[in-house]
C-alpha cells in the first residue's frame with residue numbers, strides 16, 4: 001500500500017514566494033506535502049491537474065465570523081474560493097476565547113482569532129460606544145487582553161470608527177500588553193474614513209513608531225478611496241522606509257458593508273463620501289436590495305441596528321491602486337447576516353486576483369498577495385509549496401477562474417475551482433464543499 005494519500009498529477013505548480021511556475025506532480029501524505037517532482041510511486045487517490053494551476057491555499061487575514069448566527073456559511077463561502085486559513089475577530093469584534101471556542105472547535109478551514117477592543121470594552125461593562133474608558137476600566141481591559149493572548153489569540157483588533165472617542169491612553173495601555181507577547185499584531189479599522197483618513201492613518205503610524213509592534217490597516221480601500229488613497233500609500237511607504245512595521249488589507253469592491261446602527265452611519269456621512277441615501281443599499285433583512293431614503297434610514301437605525309447596509313461610495317480606480325501595492329494582502333472582510341450581505345464573502349479572492357492579472361502581474365506575483373504576504377504578516381508557516389509544508393492547496397483553471405457573486409446573489413461560488421485541500425484532505429470539489437470539516441483552530445503560544 002502506498003504511503004501517498006493524494007497525488008496531484010500534471011499541474012502547473014505556482015511558487016508565489018519566488019515568482020516561478022513549474023510543471024510537476026505534488027504528493028500529499030499525512031496532511032503535508034511529501035514531495036514535489038515527477039512520476040514517483042502510487043497513491044490512494046490521483047487528481048488529474050493537467051492544464052490547471054496548483055497553488056498554496058489562500059490566507060485571508062481579515063474575516064468576521066464571530067457574531068453571526070451561522071458561521072458555517074462564511075467559512076464555506078471562503079473555502080469555495082480557495083481560502084484555507086483565515087483570521088477572524090477583526091475591527092474590534094473578536095470575542096473573548098471562552099465565549100467562542102466551545103462551539104467552533106472544528107472549523108471548515110484553519111482559523112485563528114484576534115481579540116477585539118469592542119469585546120474588551122463590553123467585558124468591563126462599557127455599553128456606550130461613544131464613551132472613553134476610565135483608568136480603572138483600562139486596567140480591567142488590559143488584564144483580560146493578557147489572558148486572551150496567553151491562551152492563544154493572534155493579537156488585538158480595533159474598530160476605532162465604531163468607538164470614535166477611544167482615547168490614545170486607552171489604546172496605549174492595550175498596546176503595552178501586546179508588546180509582551182511575541183508574533184502578535186494589531187489590526188486597526190482606523191478612526192475616520194473620507195477626508196480625515198489621512199490624520200487617522202498618521203495616528204496609527206505614530207503608535208507603530210512608538211511601540212515597534214506590527215500593525216495591519218484594515219480594508220484600506222474602504223477607508224481612503226475617497227480621493228486620498230495615493231497620499232495614504234505614500235505615507236505608508238515613507239514609514240516603512242523608516243522601519244515602521246505596517247501592512248494593510250483590501251477587498252476588491254467599491255462598496256463597503258456594515259451595520260446601520262454603527263457610528264459609521266451617524267449623521268454627516270454625505271459630506272465624508274460625497275454621496276447620500278441614493279448610494280446606500282439594504283444588504284440584509286426584509287428590505288434587502290432597496291436603497292435608503294430618509295424615512296427608511298430613521299426606521300432601520302431605530303428598529304434594526306444590526307441590519308447590514310451596502311454603501312456604494314468608494315472610487316473603483318483607487319481600490320485597484322490599493323490592491324496593487326506591494327504590501328497589500330487580499331482579504332475579504334467577510335460578514336454576513338443570516339447568509340445575506342456583500343458579495344465579497346464569496347468573490348474576493350478570484351476578483352482581486354483577476355484585477356492584479358489585469359494590472360500586468362504574473363500568476364505567482366498576483367498570488368503573492370493571497371499567500372506569501374499574508375503568511376508573512378501573520379507569521380504563519382502556510383502559504384507556500386515545498387516538501388514538508390502543510391498541504392493546504394488550491395487547484396484551479398487560470399482561464400476560467402472568476403467571481404460570480406453579485407449584490408443580488410452574494411453567495412454564488414466562483415467559477416474555475418477544481419479542488420481545494422485543507423490539511424491534506426480534499427475539502428472542495430468544483431463548487432461543492434465536502435461534508436467533513438478539515439480545518440483546525442489555530443493558537444499562538446509564547447511570551448517575550
Ligand SMILES: [Zn+2]
Nearest residue numbers: 091189218219
Ligand atoms: Zn472594519
